Amino acid sequence: MTNGTAKLGTWAGAALLAVAIVLPFVVYPVFVMKALCFALFACAFNLLIGYVGLLSFGHAAYFGIGSYVTAYTVKAWALPPELGILLGTAVAALLGVVFGWLAIRRSGIYFAMVTLALAQMVYFYALQSPWTGGEDGIQAVPRGHLLGIFDLNEPLVMYFFVLGIFLLGFFIIHRTIHSPFGNVLKAIRENEPRAISLGYKTDQYKLLAFVLSAALSGLAGSTKSLVFQLASLTDVYWTMSGEVVLMTLVGGLGTVFGPVVGAFIVITMENYLARYGSWVTVIQGIVFVLCVLAFRRGVVGEIIAFVQRRTVRAPGAATPAHAPGE
Amino acid sequence: MSETILEAEGLTKEFAGFTAVNNVNLAVRRGTIHALIGPNGAGKTTVFNLLTKFLTPSAGVIRYKGRDITAMRPADVARLGIVRSFQISAVFPHLTVRENVRIALQRELGTSFHFWRSEKSLARLHGRADELIAAVGLAGYEDVLAVELPYGRKRALEIATTLALDPEMLLLDEPMAGLGHEDIDRISALIKKVAADRTVLMVEHNLSVVATLSDTITVLTRGRVLAEGDYETVSNNPEVREAYMGTGHA
Ligand SMILES: Nc1ncnc2c1ncn2[C@@H]1O[C@H](COP(=O)(O)OP(=O)(O)OP(=O)(O)O)[C@@H](O)[C@H]1O
Numbered sequence: 001m002t003n004g005t006a007k008l009g010t011w012a013g014a015a016l017l018a019v020a021i022v023l024p025f026v027v028y029p030v031f032v033m034k035a036l037c038f039a040l041f042a043c044a045f046n047l048l049i050g051y052v053g054l055l056s057f058g059h060a061a062y063f064g065i066g067s068y069v070t071a072y073t074v075k076a077w078a079l080p081p082e083l084g085i086l087l088g089t090a091v092a093a094l095l096g097v098v099f100g101w102l103a104i105r106r107s108g109i110y111f112a113m114v115t116l117a118l119a120q121m122v123y124f125y126a127l128q129s130p131w132t133g134g135e136d137g138i139q140a141v142p143r144g145h146l147l148g149i150f151d152l153n154e155p156l157v158m159y160f161f162v163l164g165i166f167l168l169g170f171f172i173i174h175r176t177i178h179s180p181f182g183n184v185l186k187a188i189r190e191n192e193p194r195a196i197s198l199g200y201k202t203d204q205y206k207l208l209a210f211v212l213s214a215a216l217s218g219l220a221g222s223t224k225s226l227v228f229q230l231a232s233l234t235d236v237y238w239t240m241s242g243e244v245v246l247m248t249l250v251g252g253l254g255t256v257f258g259p260v261v262g263a264f265i266v267i268t269m270e271n272y273l274a275r276y277g278s279w280v281t282v283i284q285g286i287v288f289v290l291c292v293l294a295f296r297r298g299v300v301g302e303i304i305a306f307v308q309r310r311t312v313r314a315p316g317a318a319t320p321a322h323a324p325g326e
Numbered sequence: 327m328s329e330t331i332l333e334a335e336g337l338t339k340e341f342a343g344f345t346a347v348n349n350v351n352l353a354v355r356r357g358t359i360h361a362l363i364g365p366n367g368a369g370k371t372t373v374f375n376l377l378t379k380f381l382t383p384s385a386g387v388i389r390y391k392g393r394d395i396t397a398m399r400p401a402d403v404a405r406l407g408i409v410r411s412f413q414i415s416a417v418f419p420h421l422t423v424r425e426n427v428r429i430a431l432q433r434e435l436g437t438s439f440h441f442w443r444s445e446k447s448l449a450r451l452h453g454r455a456d457e458l459i460a461a462v463g464l465a466g467y468e469d470v471l472a473v474e475l476p477y478g479r480k481r482a483l484e485i486a487t488t489l490a491l492d493p494e495m496l497l498l499d500e501p502m503a504g505l506g507h508e509d510i511d512r513i514s515a516l517i518k519k520v521a522a523d524r525t526v527l528m529v530e531h532n533l534s535v536v537a538t539l540s541d542t543i544t545v546l547t548r549g550r551v552l553a554e555g556d557y558e559t560v561s562n563n564p565e566v567r568e569a570y571m572g573t574g575h576a
Pocket residue numbers: 341346364365366367368369370371372373413
């Protein structure tokens with residue numbers, strides 16, 4: 001990472017955090033909480049596509065299963081919210097182990113197809129099995145008291161709880177990328193045969209990345225089910241998998257903040273376009289096409305590229321442009 | 327005569343009815359530089375892929391230090407101490423020179439699955455990484471991205487990365503391909519230095535390099551071993567002259 005982008009990253013992080021603290025006082029908190037859940041989901045997805053180069057088209061499975069498990073355990077077993085979320089995340093991680101094990105042997109379009117097919121199985125399971133409530137989903141999920149103390153029915157308390165979860169997830173992803181493990185992931189993305197020839201069993205690294213991504217997607221889904229007090233088929237439907245791809249691409253694949261920005265853009269768009277009914281999809285499609293055509297690196301990717309071009313042109317700047325996301 | 331370190335017996339590989347490697351016997355002696363030569367498409371790279379288990383042989387046995395490694399997986403072969411390079415340069419393009427070498431060094435720390443640990447913990451490898459980088463003449467390039475190195479330096483980086491594993495045996499697939507005169511001299515000297523206490527099996531088209539470096543030469547044509555011996559023997563073999571030199575590779 002060049003100095004320019006490193007500095008930019010720190011500033012952007014500080015600015016975003018400040019915005020996140022002020023935002024619920026100016027905007028409807030539920031809207032921001034929704035955006036935060038999807039931002040975490042997109043970051044988790046980005047860990048796989050941006051840093052391992054694996055395009056999953058079935059991430060709704062982990063988001064959805066997290067959502068259902070938390071909603072069910074909190075409602076039917078009266079678990080406290082923190083335990084419900086922990087369970088939702090754990091089940092998503094387990095599902096990630098099984099599905100990941102089946103999928104990582106494939107690559108490219110075959111990997112995408114296997115993940116999609118497996119996710120569709122989860123969708124049909126959610127549709128058919130009794131505990132998920134079929135078409136109705138699980139409604140009126142109680143938010144409960146965090147650690148038995150904080151009343152999550154208070155919008156601001158809930159908001160800061162969600163912000164905390166988002167920051168925790170974001171930190172885990174950031175650390176993963178900048179860990180010894182993350183270094184091996186980058187090597188695999190750059191040149192897998194070479195990584196193998198250096199003695200790395202690349203399948204095991206890909207599997208761990210897959211499981212981490214699934215677990216954090218589950219965490220996002222679990223949190224979402226408490227925010228909306230609802231787990232529904234939308235959470236596990238393939239369009240949810242598509243949406244997270246869209247958010248990540250719009251924001252900037254393989255960049256740290258890209259998925260966050262992309263999630264906020266997409267959620268805002270949906271919010272303001274809601275009155276146009278089914279046109280939302282069409283407008284989204286157009287925005288998506290424009291994004292792909294005009295800024296292929298996504299919003300954040302283009303900003304990083306712009307800063308780097310300036311850094312390189314500046315006198316005395318020695319280090320050349322770097323791939324986004326290092 | 328030293329003992330055999332890597333040995334292949336009846337090695338065969340068929341691709342959909344086409345036999346790329348046909349009943350090849352090969353014995354590489356410990357501490358030597360052994361060259362594998364032959365015209366384009368002779369099956370040299372395929373032999374490398376078989377020996378390092380990037381491909382599964384259709385038939386035959388591979389032994390390393392007397393141990394049957396035919397059923398092993400490629401990463402395990404690397405861990406045994408047989409490290410290969412690739413015909414097209416194999417660096418990690420968007421990592422720096424130091425990070426490239428560090429990837430090879432970090433496996434022995436045993437923290438490569440630690441996603442919760444900071445990468446700052448890898449800094450203690452920088453001393454060794456920089457030594458290896460200097461040893462291949464890349465001092466001063468530590469922080470440059472591999473993709474920005476000229477081709478000859480990329481090949482040098484590849485060797486530094488390979489040496490970081492301290493392998494007993496190196497398999498080099500055309501280390502001189504695409505290099506200019508100066509680079510060829512530099513990499514030749516490097517291979518000679520490296521081979522002082524290691525075994526090298528190398529595919530190479532540049533015959534003067536082969537002549538000066540190798541102790542033993544195996545000539546492969548159409549997947550079969552045509553001749554074997556030192557440069558004198560091989561280059562005077564009439565069959566070799568016809569099959570190999572005749573194709574314009576002299
Ligand atoms: N995966 C594969 N599937 C089908 N055929 C293959 C495959 N790999 C190699 N071959 C064929 O096997 C033959 C030997 O190829 P190989 O790459 O081993 O040759 P080589 O001796 O390394 O040639 P060069 O000097 O050009 O590198 C060629 O005819 C090639 O087309």
